[in-house]
Amino acid sequence: MSGDEAKYELVDPQAKGFDAVQRAFANQVAYCRDNGAPITAAICQALHDLLETERGGAVMRRVRKWAGAPLADALPLRIAGGLHALHLAGEDDALSAIYLDQRVSNPQEIVADAIERHEAFLMPWLDGPPQTNEAGRSWAYAAAMLWLADRGLPAQFALNEIGASAGINLMMRRYFFDLGGVTAGPGGASMRLTPEWRGSPPPALKYDIVGARGCDVKPVDLTDPTQALRLKAYIWPEFTERFARMDAAIAAADTMPPEVARESADVFVERVLAEPPEAGVTRVVMHSVVWQYVPEYQREIVTRAMEAAGEKATEEAPLAWVSLEANRDTHRHELSVRYWNGKSGNGEDWQRLAVAHPHGSWVEWEAP
Structure with a gap:
């Protein structure tokens, strides 16, 4: 062959x-x-x-x-x-x-x-699965937050990432995004993410990230050159822009490292959801190119915990689940969202917002 x-x-x-x-x-x-x-x-x-x-x-x-x-x-x-x-x-x-x-x-x-x-x-x-942390995928989290804010959820977001690896996406408050002409983040940021945008842009709103933490079974410390090299080794050499993004993420981690706990997905999500929700804040559980590596029994626990917490969510303290995972039929990644805010029907189904290149070089926006 x-x-x-x-x-x-x-x-x-x-x-x-x-x-x-x-x-x-x-x-x-x-x-x-x-x-x-x-x-x-x-x-x-x-x-x-x-x-x-x-x-x-x-x-x-x-x-x-x-x-x-x-x-x-x-x-x-x-x-x-x-x-x-x-x-x-x-x-x-x-x-x-x-x-x-x-x-x-x-x-x-x-x-x-x-x-x-x-x-x-x-x-x-x-001995262990690949670490494929990629800042280019954080476009999905930014676009999902804009979409959720347009649905009336509080635009103050507390992020909780499964399989956060080195926590690169947890630092996205320091990144600048241009999503089809809709911008977010500080204009002077060294990390600038401008995927080729196809279709309508996401809602032109504002959001703020009031908290960001994650978990990983084997967190990567970007400030350690050996661990940083390991992360770079999983970058496909054809995509030189990803190495530049990785260097920018390493510099950001040197300034203020992200918060990544050494925990499995199920333990982390159950712990996060057991905490009292804060009024005026949308809690988000999110993951990108991780779900396939999470054992099935843990996926089931996470799903049950999300749905149970979703039943208790309110308009003042909603819950959202943001997923950017591979569709192995199309070789594309799909951005999908579930959210609960106390209204009938919300949270019952995943809503696909976009399909994209695996590393975020282009995005096809599908949401109205």
Whole structure:
């Protein structure tokens, strides 16, 4: 199978076994290719091709016999992140030729050699899920708050983010947004997010963020160069603007680090919702490209907790749930919202507001 032939197929995300490993890598090739990431697609293609060989030492043996569900575990991105880290650290010139988009005739051999040379470095990258914190996705939170304010919810928002990673999106009060001509945030901000906007702009209102905190099972400290490098390694090298945004986020964290608790999603949400709501403030539980990594039992707990708290919400103290997650059919991300404010019918259904590029380079606004 070549990269051009790779097709994304819908499969059970909890499937296990060697066939599931092969399908996870094939899907990742297609996903990267279809989202403008040919270099990352080439790396994943080489890894896919290595599955049928004996190359790659202990790292690839572990990959071939992966004990969990490779798609749900984002197995291809775990090892791809480690290989990218080698390039960013300047540890393997032959591998870097691929990342620098130089013409190479044997990418599979280059990747196999790199894995075997750097086995001790790469093995720990298989131990945990990718960290894909991305400031470019915070457009969704800004647009959702404008939409919620237009629905009559208080424009004072307390943000609570599941899977906040390094807390980059929790610092969005310091970012400037231009959303189809509707602006928000400080005009002099170093982080400026201006996605290509398709369709009508969101409501031209104002909002304020009165609180921002999050959780992650493995929070990332942006002020630690080693942890910052790990986060950069999960950025696809094709998207150079994401590295600039990451540097801006690191600078912002040095000034005032975000509040990220080491907690699972269910524990965090139940704790947040157990606190008395504040009148005149809209509580928001939000997440982006995280839900697929949350165990099913935790998703069920979060959903029950949100719906139970939603039943107690009022016009003065509403509750909103904002989700920016991947639709694996379309390879696009969907911004969807539920909210409760004490009125009949609210909160019963998700309302899709927009679809977007995975990293926020363009947005198609669908909400009226």
